[in-house]
Amino acid sequence: MPKNSKVTQREHSSEHVTESVADLLAHQEPVDYKRSVLNVTGETWDKQKEGDEDLDAENRPAWNSKLQYILAQIGYSVGLGNVWRFPYLCQKNGGGAYLVPYLVLLIIIGLPLFFLELAVGQRIRRGSIGVWNYICPRLGGIGYASCLVCFFVGLYYNVIIGWSIFYFFKSFQYPLPWSECPIVKNGSVAVVETECERSSATTYFWYRETLDISNSISESGGLNWKMTLCLLVAWSLVGLAMIKGIQSSGKVMYFSSLFPYLVLVCFLVRGLLLRGAVDGIMHMFTPKLDKMLDPQVWREAATQVFFALGLGFGGVIAFSSYNKQDNNCHFDATLVSFINFFTSVLATLVVFAVLGFKANIMNEKCVVENAEKILGYLNTNVLSHDLIPPHVNFSHLTAKDYNEMYRVIMTVKEGHFKELGLDACLLEDELNKSVQGTGLAFIAFTEAMTHFPASPFWSVMFFLMLINLGLGSMIGTMSGITTPIIDTFKVRKEVFTVGCCIFAFIVGLIFVQRSGNYFVTMFDDYSATLPLTVVVILENIAVAWIYGTKKFMQELTEMLGFRPYQFYYYTWKYVSPICMAVLMTASIIQLGVSPPGYSAWIREEAAEKFLFYPTWAMAILISLIILASLPLPLVFILRQFHLVSDGSNALSVTYKKGRMMKDISNLEDNDETRFILSKAPSETPSPMPTHRSYLGPGSSSPMEMSSAPNGRYGSGYLLASTPESEL
DSSP states (O other): OOOOOOHHHTTTOOOOOOOOOOHHTTTOOOOOOOGGGOBSSSSSOOHHHHHOOOOOOHHHOOOOHHHHHHHHHHHHHHHHHHHHHHHHHHTTGGGGGGGHHHHHHIIIIHHHHHHHHHHHHHHHOOOOOHHHHHHOGTTTHHHHHHHHHHHHHHHHHHHHHHHHHHHHHHHSSSTTTSSSSOOOETTEEEEOOHHHHHHHHHHHHHIIIOOOOOSSSOOOOOOOOOHHHHHHHHHHHHHHTTTHHHHHHHHHHHHHHHHHHHHHHHHHHHHHHTTTHHHHHHHHHHHOOGGGGHHHHHHHHHHHHHHHHTTTSHHHHHTTTOOOOOOOOOHHHHHHHHHHHHHHHHHHHHHHHHHHHHHHHHHHHHHHHHHHHHHHHHTTTSGGHHHHHHHTTGGOOHHHHHHHHHHHHHHHHHHHHHHHTOOOOHHHHHHOOOHHHHHHIIIIIIHHHHTTHHHHHHHHHHHHHHHHHHHHHHHHHHHHHHHHHHHHHHHOOHHHHHHHHHHHHHHHHGGBBBHHHHHHHHHHSSHHHHHHHHHHHHHHIIIIIIIHHHHHHHHHHHHHHSSOOOHHIIIIIIHHHHHHHHHHHHHHHHHSSSSOEEEETTTTEEEEEEEEOOOHHHHHHHHHHHHHHHHHHHHHHHHHSSSSSSSSSOOOBBBBEEEEOOOOOOHHHHHHHHHHSOGGGGSSSSSSOOOOOOOOOOOOOOOOOOTTTSOOOOOOOOOOOTTGGGO
């Protein structure tokens, strides 16, 4: 090439040029494509900025090992819901028969969508905001909605960890403080606390000693200082686990993911040795096949599958974004999904072995109390001694003997039987008393543990397990916030993490006032369910219908080294969207049919009472749903009407010392192809992606790349090592 040519002269100058791509390539000057950058922002090349982006891609944190990553995903997906929600649903919806719809829906909804989130996170190597901006800019609100939902869930989820911390420290004493009702002095007379006597020791300890709960959501009652301190400890633990990124949180996962399994196995072995444990397990897995035809059972199974795997929160995408490109995420999805399922079954066995033991204890207590009533009636001649079978011995009365007496008395005294106030004391009735959530962990389970030998040890182990389950899920939830924000806005990780935890603690004070438990119920029931369902439907549509299922399957083939089963093609394209749409419709109908309310603890009655939310609480409830869903239409409108740039109209290429940057924003796609490849558009693929990726301030174009020896992907050239070119 002549030394005085325009290109040669400007190659040695620091000035930017503005020439057509055709002019540049016509001189046959070799270009170092490995160091070329396509900047689609319309900005001039900034060496420092471009260098920072190169470093960002090269230095993106990565998991120390595959085991650490798998444990992190397991720790995130296996949470408190596996221990206290799944067993309740299993008992309520037909025992062993419930496992059938759950397993079917896990395979046709849970596994495909979990695989989809793992794949897009690993492929694009960004958090939820960057991933959905890349796939479909107009649906970029998905990432922001996920962050908001993660924030709402994290607010109240950490309160539950705080409760577990309180019980954990209270467990280091014998007898356990919830094993007996407290004695209060009434003048010179010592009497049992009335509220405790009318309920139970464990119920009293939960509502009065732990929560010091008010009678309704309208009665704030001020802050509970004990729970405030525990919440501070909980957020400190989460902050310390998150502060160093996945290097520190990954190490935490070795303990927080594996320890719960150790505890569950120990509890299962101990539970099976308890009297009555087999009764609980038999009751649990006795299938009620008629329940399988109930649509409500399928709706609740779908909801449980959906939340058990953590779909839509962004945590799954965040964790997978730190993987290598050639990682087998299909194997990861299958492994984690079924480990989650078997963990739920293991927890169900443990729960009902212990509750079977508790049911026998409570049934024996019922028999003793009612036998004393019968003796009183015999002594006062209300009942005749002839009604008592001769073989019955009141000093060693069995449940079978009592049931025989009960039937005889009920038959003879049919007209006045209700006046006697006798209970049937059936074991089946005790086993049918369904408990879930805090009622299972902090009342039913704690009551059962008071009857264990060495009860403080088992209590310490149980609540340490709950803390670990909660921390594992909280780390994933917080990653769903921190990873996309740090990736998108390039804020300092340590500063943002600390600031986020402090802000969350301050906002979370609403949950540690005396009425805080009612707000936990509100957030748990309404802040995530509907918004997350919409988010996951849009994720599915964005990949399957906008980005293109065939295109996505081809990229997965190049990334994984094998083609995923056609099963995923049809579930992503048809089955999952339809099932999720049905679930969303059913959730909306359920919301309309059942007016929102909560169970309040009435101190004077020492009992729970269902109350409807007042008007101001309904306003908060509706605001939570709207606020979590707001980014979806907002981002769509802003980008649909070009109020915010989505990067589709500003393509620039500049050439400087081996780098190309030049404004060709006025070229049509067909013209680009003709200029660059000198062929008809129909004869050659465009080097640009068929979609337009969103480009924030200072970001580079997330280009697709063709299959190359080094494992990168695209449709033409091997581009520079920008963050997106590492995809």
